[in-house]
Amino acid sequence: MEHPSHIDDLMRQRLRQTEVPPPAFVWPNVERALRRRKRRFFFWFLTGSLTAGMLAVGLWALWNQAEKPATTRPVAHAEPAVPASDARPGTATAPAHPVKSDMKSARSTSEPATTTPEKYATTAAPAKPAASAHRGYTLPAGKLVSAAKDAGKQSNPDANQPRAQDRLAEAETDATSLAPTVDEGQGIAQLSKSEPSATPLPIPLGLLNLPARETTLAAVKAPPTKTKRVPKKCYDFHAHPSAWLVDAYAGPSWAGKSLQTADSELQDYLLNRERTEIRTWGYNAGVRASYLFAGNFLLRTGLHLDHFEEQFEYIDPNFIQYNITITQKYVNGQWVSVTDTIGILYGTNYLKSYNRFAMLDIPLQAALELRSGATGVSLNLGGSVNLLFEKRGSMLDTTGKPVSFTPGSGQNEVFRTSLGMSLIGSIQWFYHLNPRTRVFVEPYYRHILDPVTRPELPYEQSYGVGGVRLGLTRIFD
Amino acid sequence: MYAVCLRYARSSSDAADILQEGFVKVFTKLDQFQFQGSFEGWVRRIMINTALRTYQRQRFDYETTGLETLPESPVEPDALAALSEAELLRLISRLPDGYRVVFNMVAIEGYSHAEVADLLGIQESTSRSQLTKARRWLCDQLETLHQTIPHKT
Numbered sequence: 001m002e003h004p005s006h007i008d009d010l011m012r013q014r015l016r017q018t019e020v021p022p023p024a025f026v027w028p029n030v031e032r033a034l035r036r037r038k039r040r041f042f043f044w045f046l047t048g049s050l051t052a053g054m055l056a057v058g059l060w061a062l063w064n065q066a067e068k069p070a071t072t073r074p075v076a077h078a079e080p081a082v083p084a085s086d087a088r089p090g091t092a093t094a095p096a097h098p099v100k101s102d103m104k105s106a107r108s109t110s111e112p113a114t115t116t117p118e119k120y121a122t123t124a125a126p127a128k129p130a131a132s133a134h135r136g137y138t139l140p141a142g143k144l145v146s147a148a149k150d151a152g153k154q155s156n157p158d159a160n161q162p163r164a165q166d167r168l169a170e171a172e173t174d175a176t177s178l179a180p181t182v183d184e185g186q187g188i189a190q191l192s193k194s195e196p197s198a199t200p201l202p203i204p205l206g207l208l209n210l211p212a213r214e215t216t217l218a219a220v221k222a223p224p225t226k227t228k229r230v231p232k233k234c235y236d237f238h239a240h241p242s243a244w245l246v247d248a249y250a251g252p253s254w255a256g257k258s259l260q261t262a263d264s265e266l267q268d269y270l271l272n273r274e275r276t277e278i279r280t281w282g283y284n285a286g287v288r289a290s291y292l293f294a295g296n297f298l299l300r301t302g303l304h305l306d307h308f309e310e311q312f313e314y315i316d317p318n319f320i321q322y323n324i325t326i327t328q329k330y331v332n333g334q335w336v337s338v339t340d341t342i343g344i345l346y347g348t349n350y351l352k353s354y355n356r357f358a359m360l361d362i363p364l365q366a367a368l369e370l371r372s373g374a375t376g377v378s379l380n381l382g383g384s385v386n387l388l389f390e391k392r393g394s395m396l397d398t399t400g401k402p403v404s405f406t407p408g409s410g411q412n413e414v415f416r417t418s419l420g421m422s423l424i425g426s427i428q429w430f431y432h433l434n435p436r437t438r439v440f441v442e443p444y445y446r447h448i449l450d451p452v453t454r455p456e457l458p459y460e461q462s463y464g465v466g467g468v469r470l471g472l473t474r475i476f477d
Numbered sequence: 478m479y480a481v482c483l484r485y486a487r488s489s490s491d492a493a494d495i496l497q498e499g500f501v502k503v504f505t506k507l508d509q510f511q512f513q514g515s516f517e518g519w520v521r522r523i524m525i526n527t528a529l530r531t532y533q534r535q536r537f538d539y540e541t542t543g544l545e546t547l548p549e550s551p552v553e554p555d556a557l558a559a560l561s562e563a564e565l566l567r568l569i570s571r572l573p574d575g576y577r578v579v580f581n582m583v584a585i586e587g588y589s590h591a592e593v594a595d596l597l598g599i600q601e602s603t604s605r606s607q608l609t610k611a612r613r614w615l616c617d618q619l620e621t622l623h624q625t626i627p628h629k630t
Contacts, residue, residue, distance in 0.1 A: 007584075007612055007615060007616060007619075008583075008584035008585075008612070011565070011569075011584055011585060011615075012584060012585050012587075014562060014565055015480070015484065015562065015565060015566070015569075015585055016585055018480045018562045018566070019479075019480055020479045020480040020483060020562075020563070020566070021479065022478075022479035022493065022496055023489075023493055025493075026479075026493050026496055026497050026500075029497050030497050030500045030501055030504070033497065033498075033501045034501060034504055034505070037501070037505065
């Protein structure tokens with residue numbers, strides 16, 4: 001416990017319960033600050049939710065992508081050679097009927113297909129050496145959907161059909177092929193990704209009309225139905241799910257203004273402001289870099305300029321102008337200034353000026369891009385931080401007189417130096433001119449979160465800017 | 478509450494800022510009031526904490542030793558009685574930041590030096606020396622004012 005000295009006691013007695021009324025401007029400021037906090041909370045809530053949603057969808061897409069190669073890029077492995085004793089003379093080189101049901105049954109009973117080559121035997125097939133009948137390859141995953149449709153061709157191979165070995169060699173050397181293709185006439189089994197199998201499914205090579213071969217089959221082509229067709233004009237986003245996009249754009253814009261006050265005495269002033277300030281069209285321009293990831297998601301940033309004008313028109317019907325002259329006269333031994341009125345003008349004063357506002361911002365947006373052929377749309381949402389807020393022009397002050405609000409004029413500097421944060425949403429429609437170049441049209445709306453006026457003022461002036469961006473996109477790897 | 482802010486602030490505009498920020502906190506954290514003490518005390522504590530945080534960003538020139546043993550000048554009660562509350566507040570606002578904060582917390586609010594040290598992140602000895610210097614400074618100022626202000630008859 002402290003031992004209070006004399007001055008402590010005296011001060012405490014005098015000041016402990018002293019009440020001083022606060023200045024009147026504090027309460028409107030508290031009210032405004034509370035409103036601003038609500039807006040900020042809304043902004044961060046929306047941005048956070050959006051980011052979390054985008055991340056969740058991105059992860060989901062990545063997860064799905066990771067699962068695809070197992071079905072779209074099957075690699076066949078050679079099965080260990082079957083002892084020659086298992087081979088049976090007279091084994092068919094091609095099935096006389098589709099093997100789908102047979103292969104299913106072979107798998108379901110866990111019975112190796114190589115043990116029942118005669119299942120597929122036909123009487124029409126010429127006998128092959130035993131080794132070739134039991135040499136086969138297995139498919140790592142997937143379900144056998146179909147086999148040779150034309151069994152007759154298989155049962156009677158002629159000189160017009162290319163040899164299966166040659167086709168196999170082609171398949172092995174085609175390193176770029178991601179999925180197996182099947183020449184149905186050759187009776188090679190097709191794969192489906194819809195039903196993965198847990199164990200490799202052996203297929204007797206005899207079905208493929210293949211001779212004995214010691215080498216491993218590395219890859220076979222997939223059915224063409226599984227590969228995504230990439231339009232000629234479109235960048236191959238399937239092969240390059242990550243890329244950089246650089247945009248340059250410009251277009252018309254429109255600024256919506258709102259004036260608000262809690263002070264009823266200022267309502268007339270704000271009405272006069274709205275009457276005297278006529279909004280006109282402006283423009284927007286910018287450059288933007290976007291990083292595409294997971295095929296369909298983008299993060300965008302860059303520089304964005306919004307420029308718009310307001311026409312200030314003021315008419316004073318009771319205008320009086322006094323024209324005076326001031327002359328120095330020597331009176332009674334000293335110089336004095338003498339003012340003479342040389343004319344008075346009565347009439348209407350008409351004042352017109354163009355108020356200019358320019359806002360340079362750094363946007364940060366998350367986007368979801370959906371493509372269809374050479375065209376597509378992207379949905380963009382995010383925020384922006386203001387770098388520069390330029391303003392010049394005239395407006396009415398609270399007494400109803402026209403004054404300049406240009407910084408440095410010293411008359412009525414009501415606007416803040418920086419706008420702070422904004423919320424931006426846009427929808428882009430694009431079209432590929434060539435694989436790496438797009439044109440786009442992008443309507444957008446930007447809401448400036450805080451009022452553009454200084455916080456201590458008894459009224460608030462807020463803006464929302466809408467417009468259309470017309471631009472070009474270049475895609476880089 | 479404005480008087481509390483005036484005591485902790487350097488100027489009336491700073492005090493208005495502190496009051497504004499403090500009331501924003503009061504309204505946004507109203508649900509955290511536990512109804513265990515007086516509401517006024519809770520609001521007062523928020524104002525004090527807001528004031529402390531405002532000036533925490535600026536470094537105080539705390540001295541840790543040397544002034545604990547300074548003899549205190551006796552204060553004439555008339556010297557204080559001659560001044561209005563507004564003048565006393567103005568006098569306190571002229572104290573250097575470190576002196577003013579510690580004097581307000583210990584001498585007027587009744588905080589212990591340990592609590593002050595904990596809240597301000599300084600040593601107890603620093604708090605003591607700041608209080609002593611503040612008292613000394615105020616006594617000198619009151620003495621000067623007492624001599625210059627014409628005495629009431």
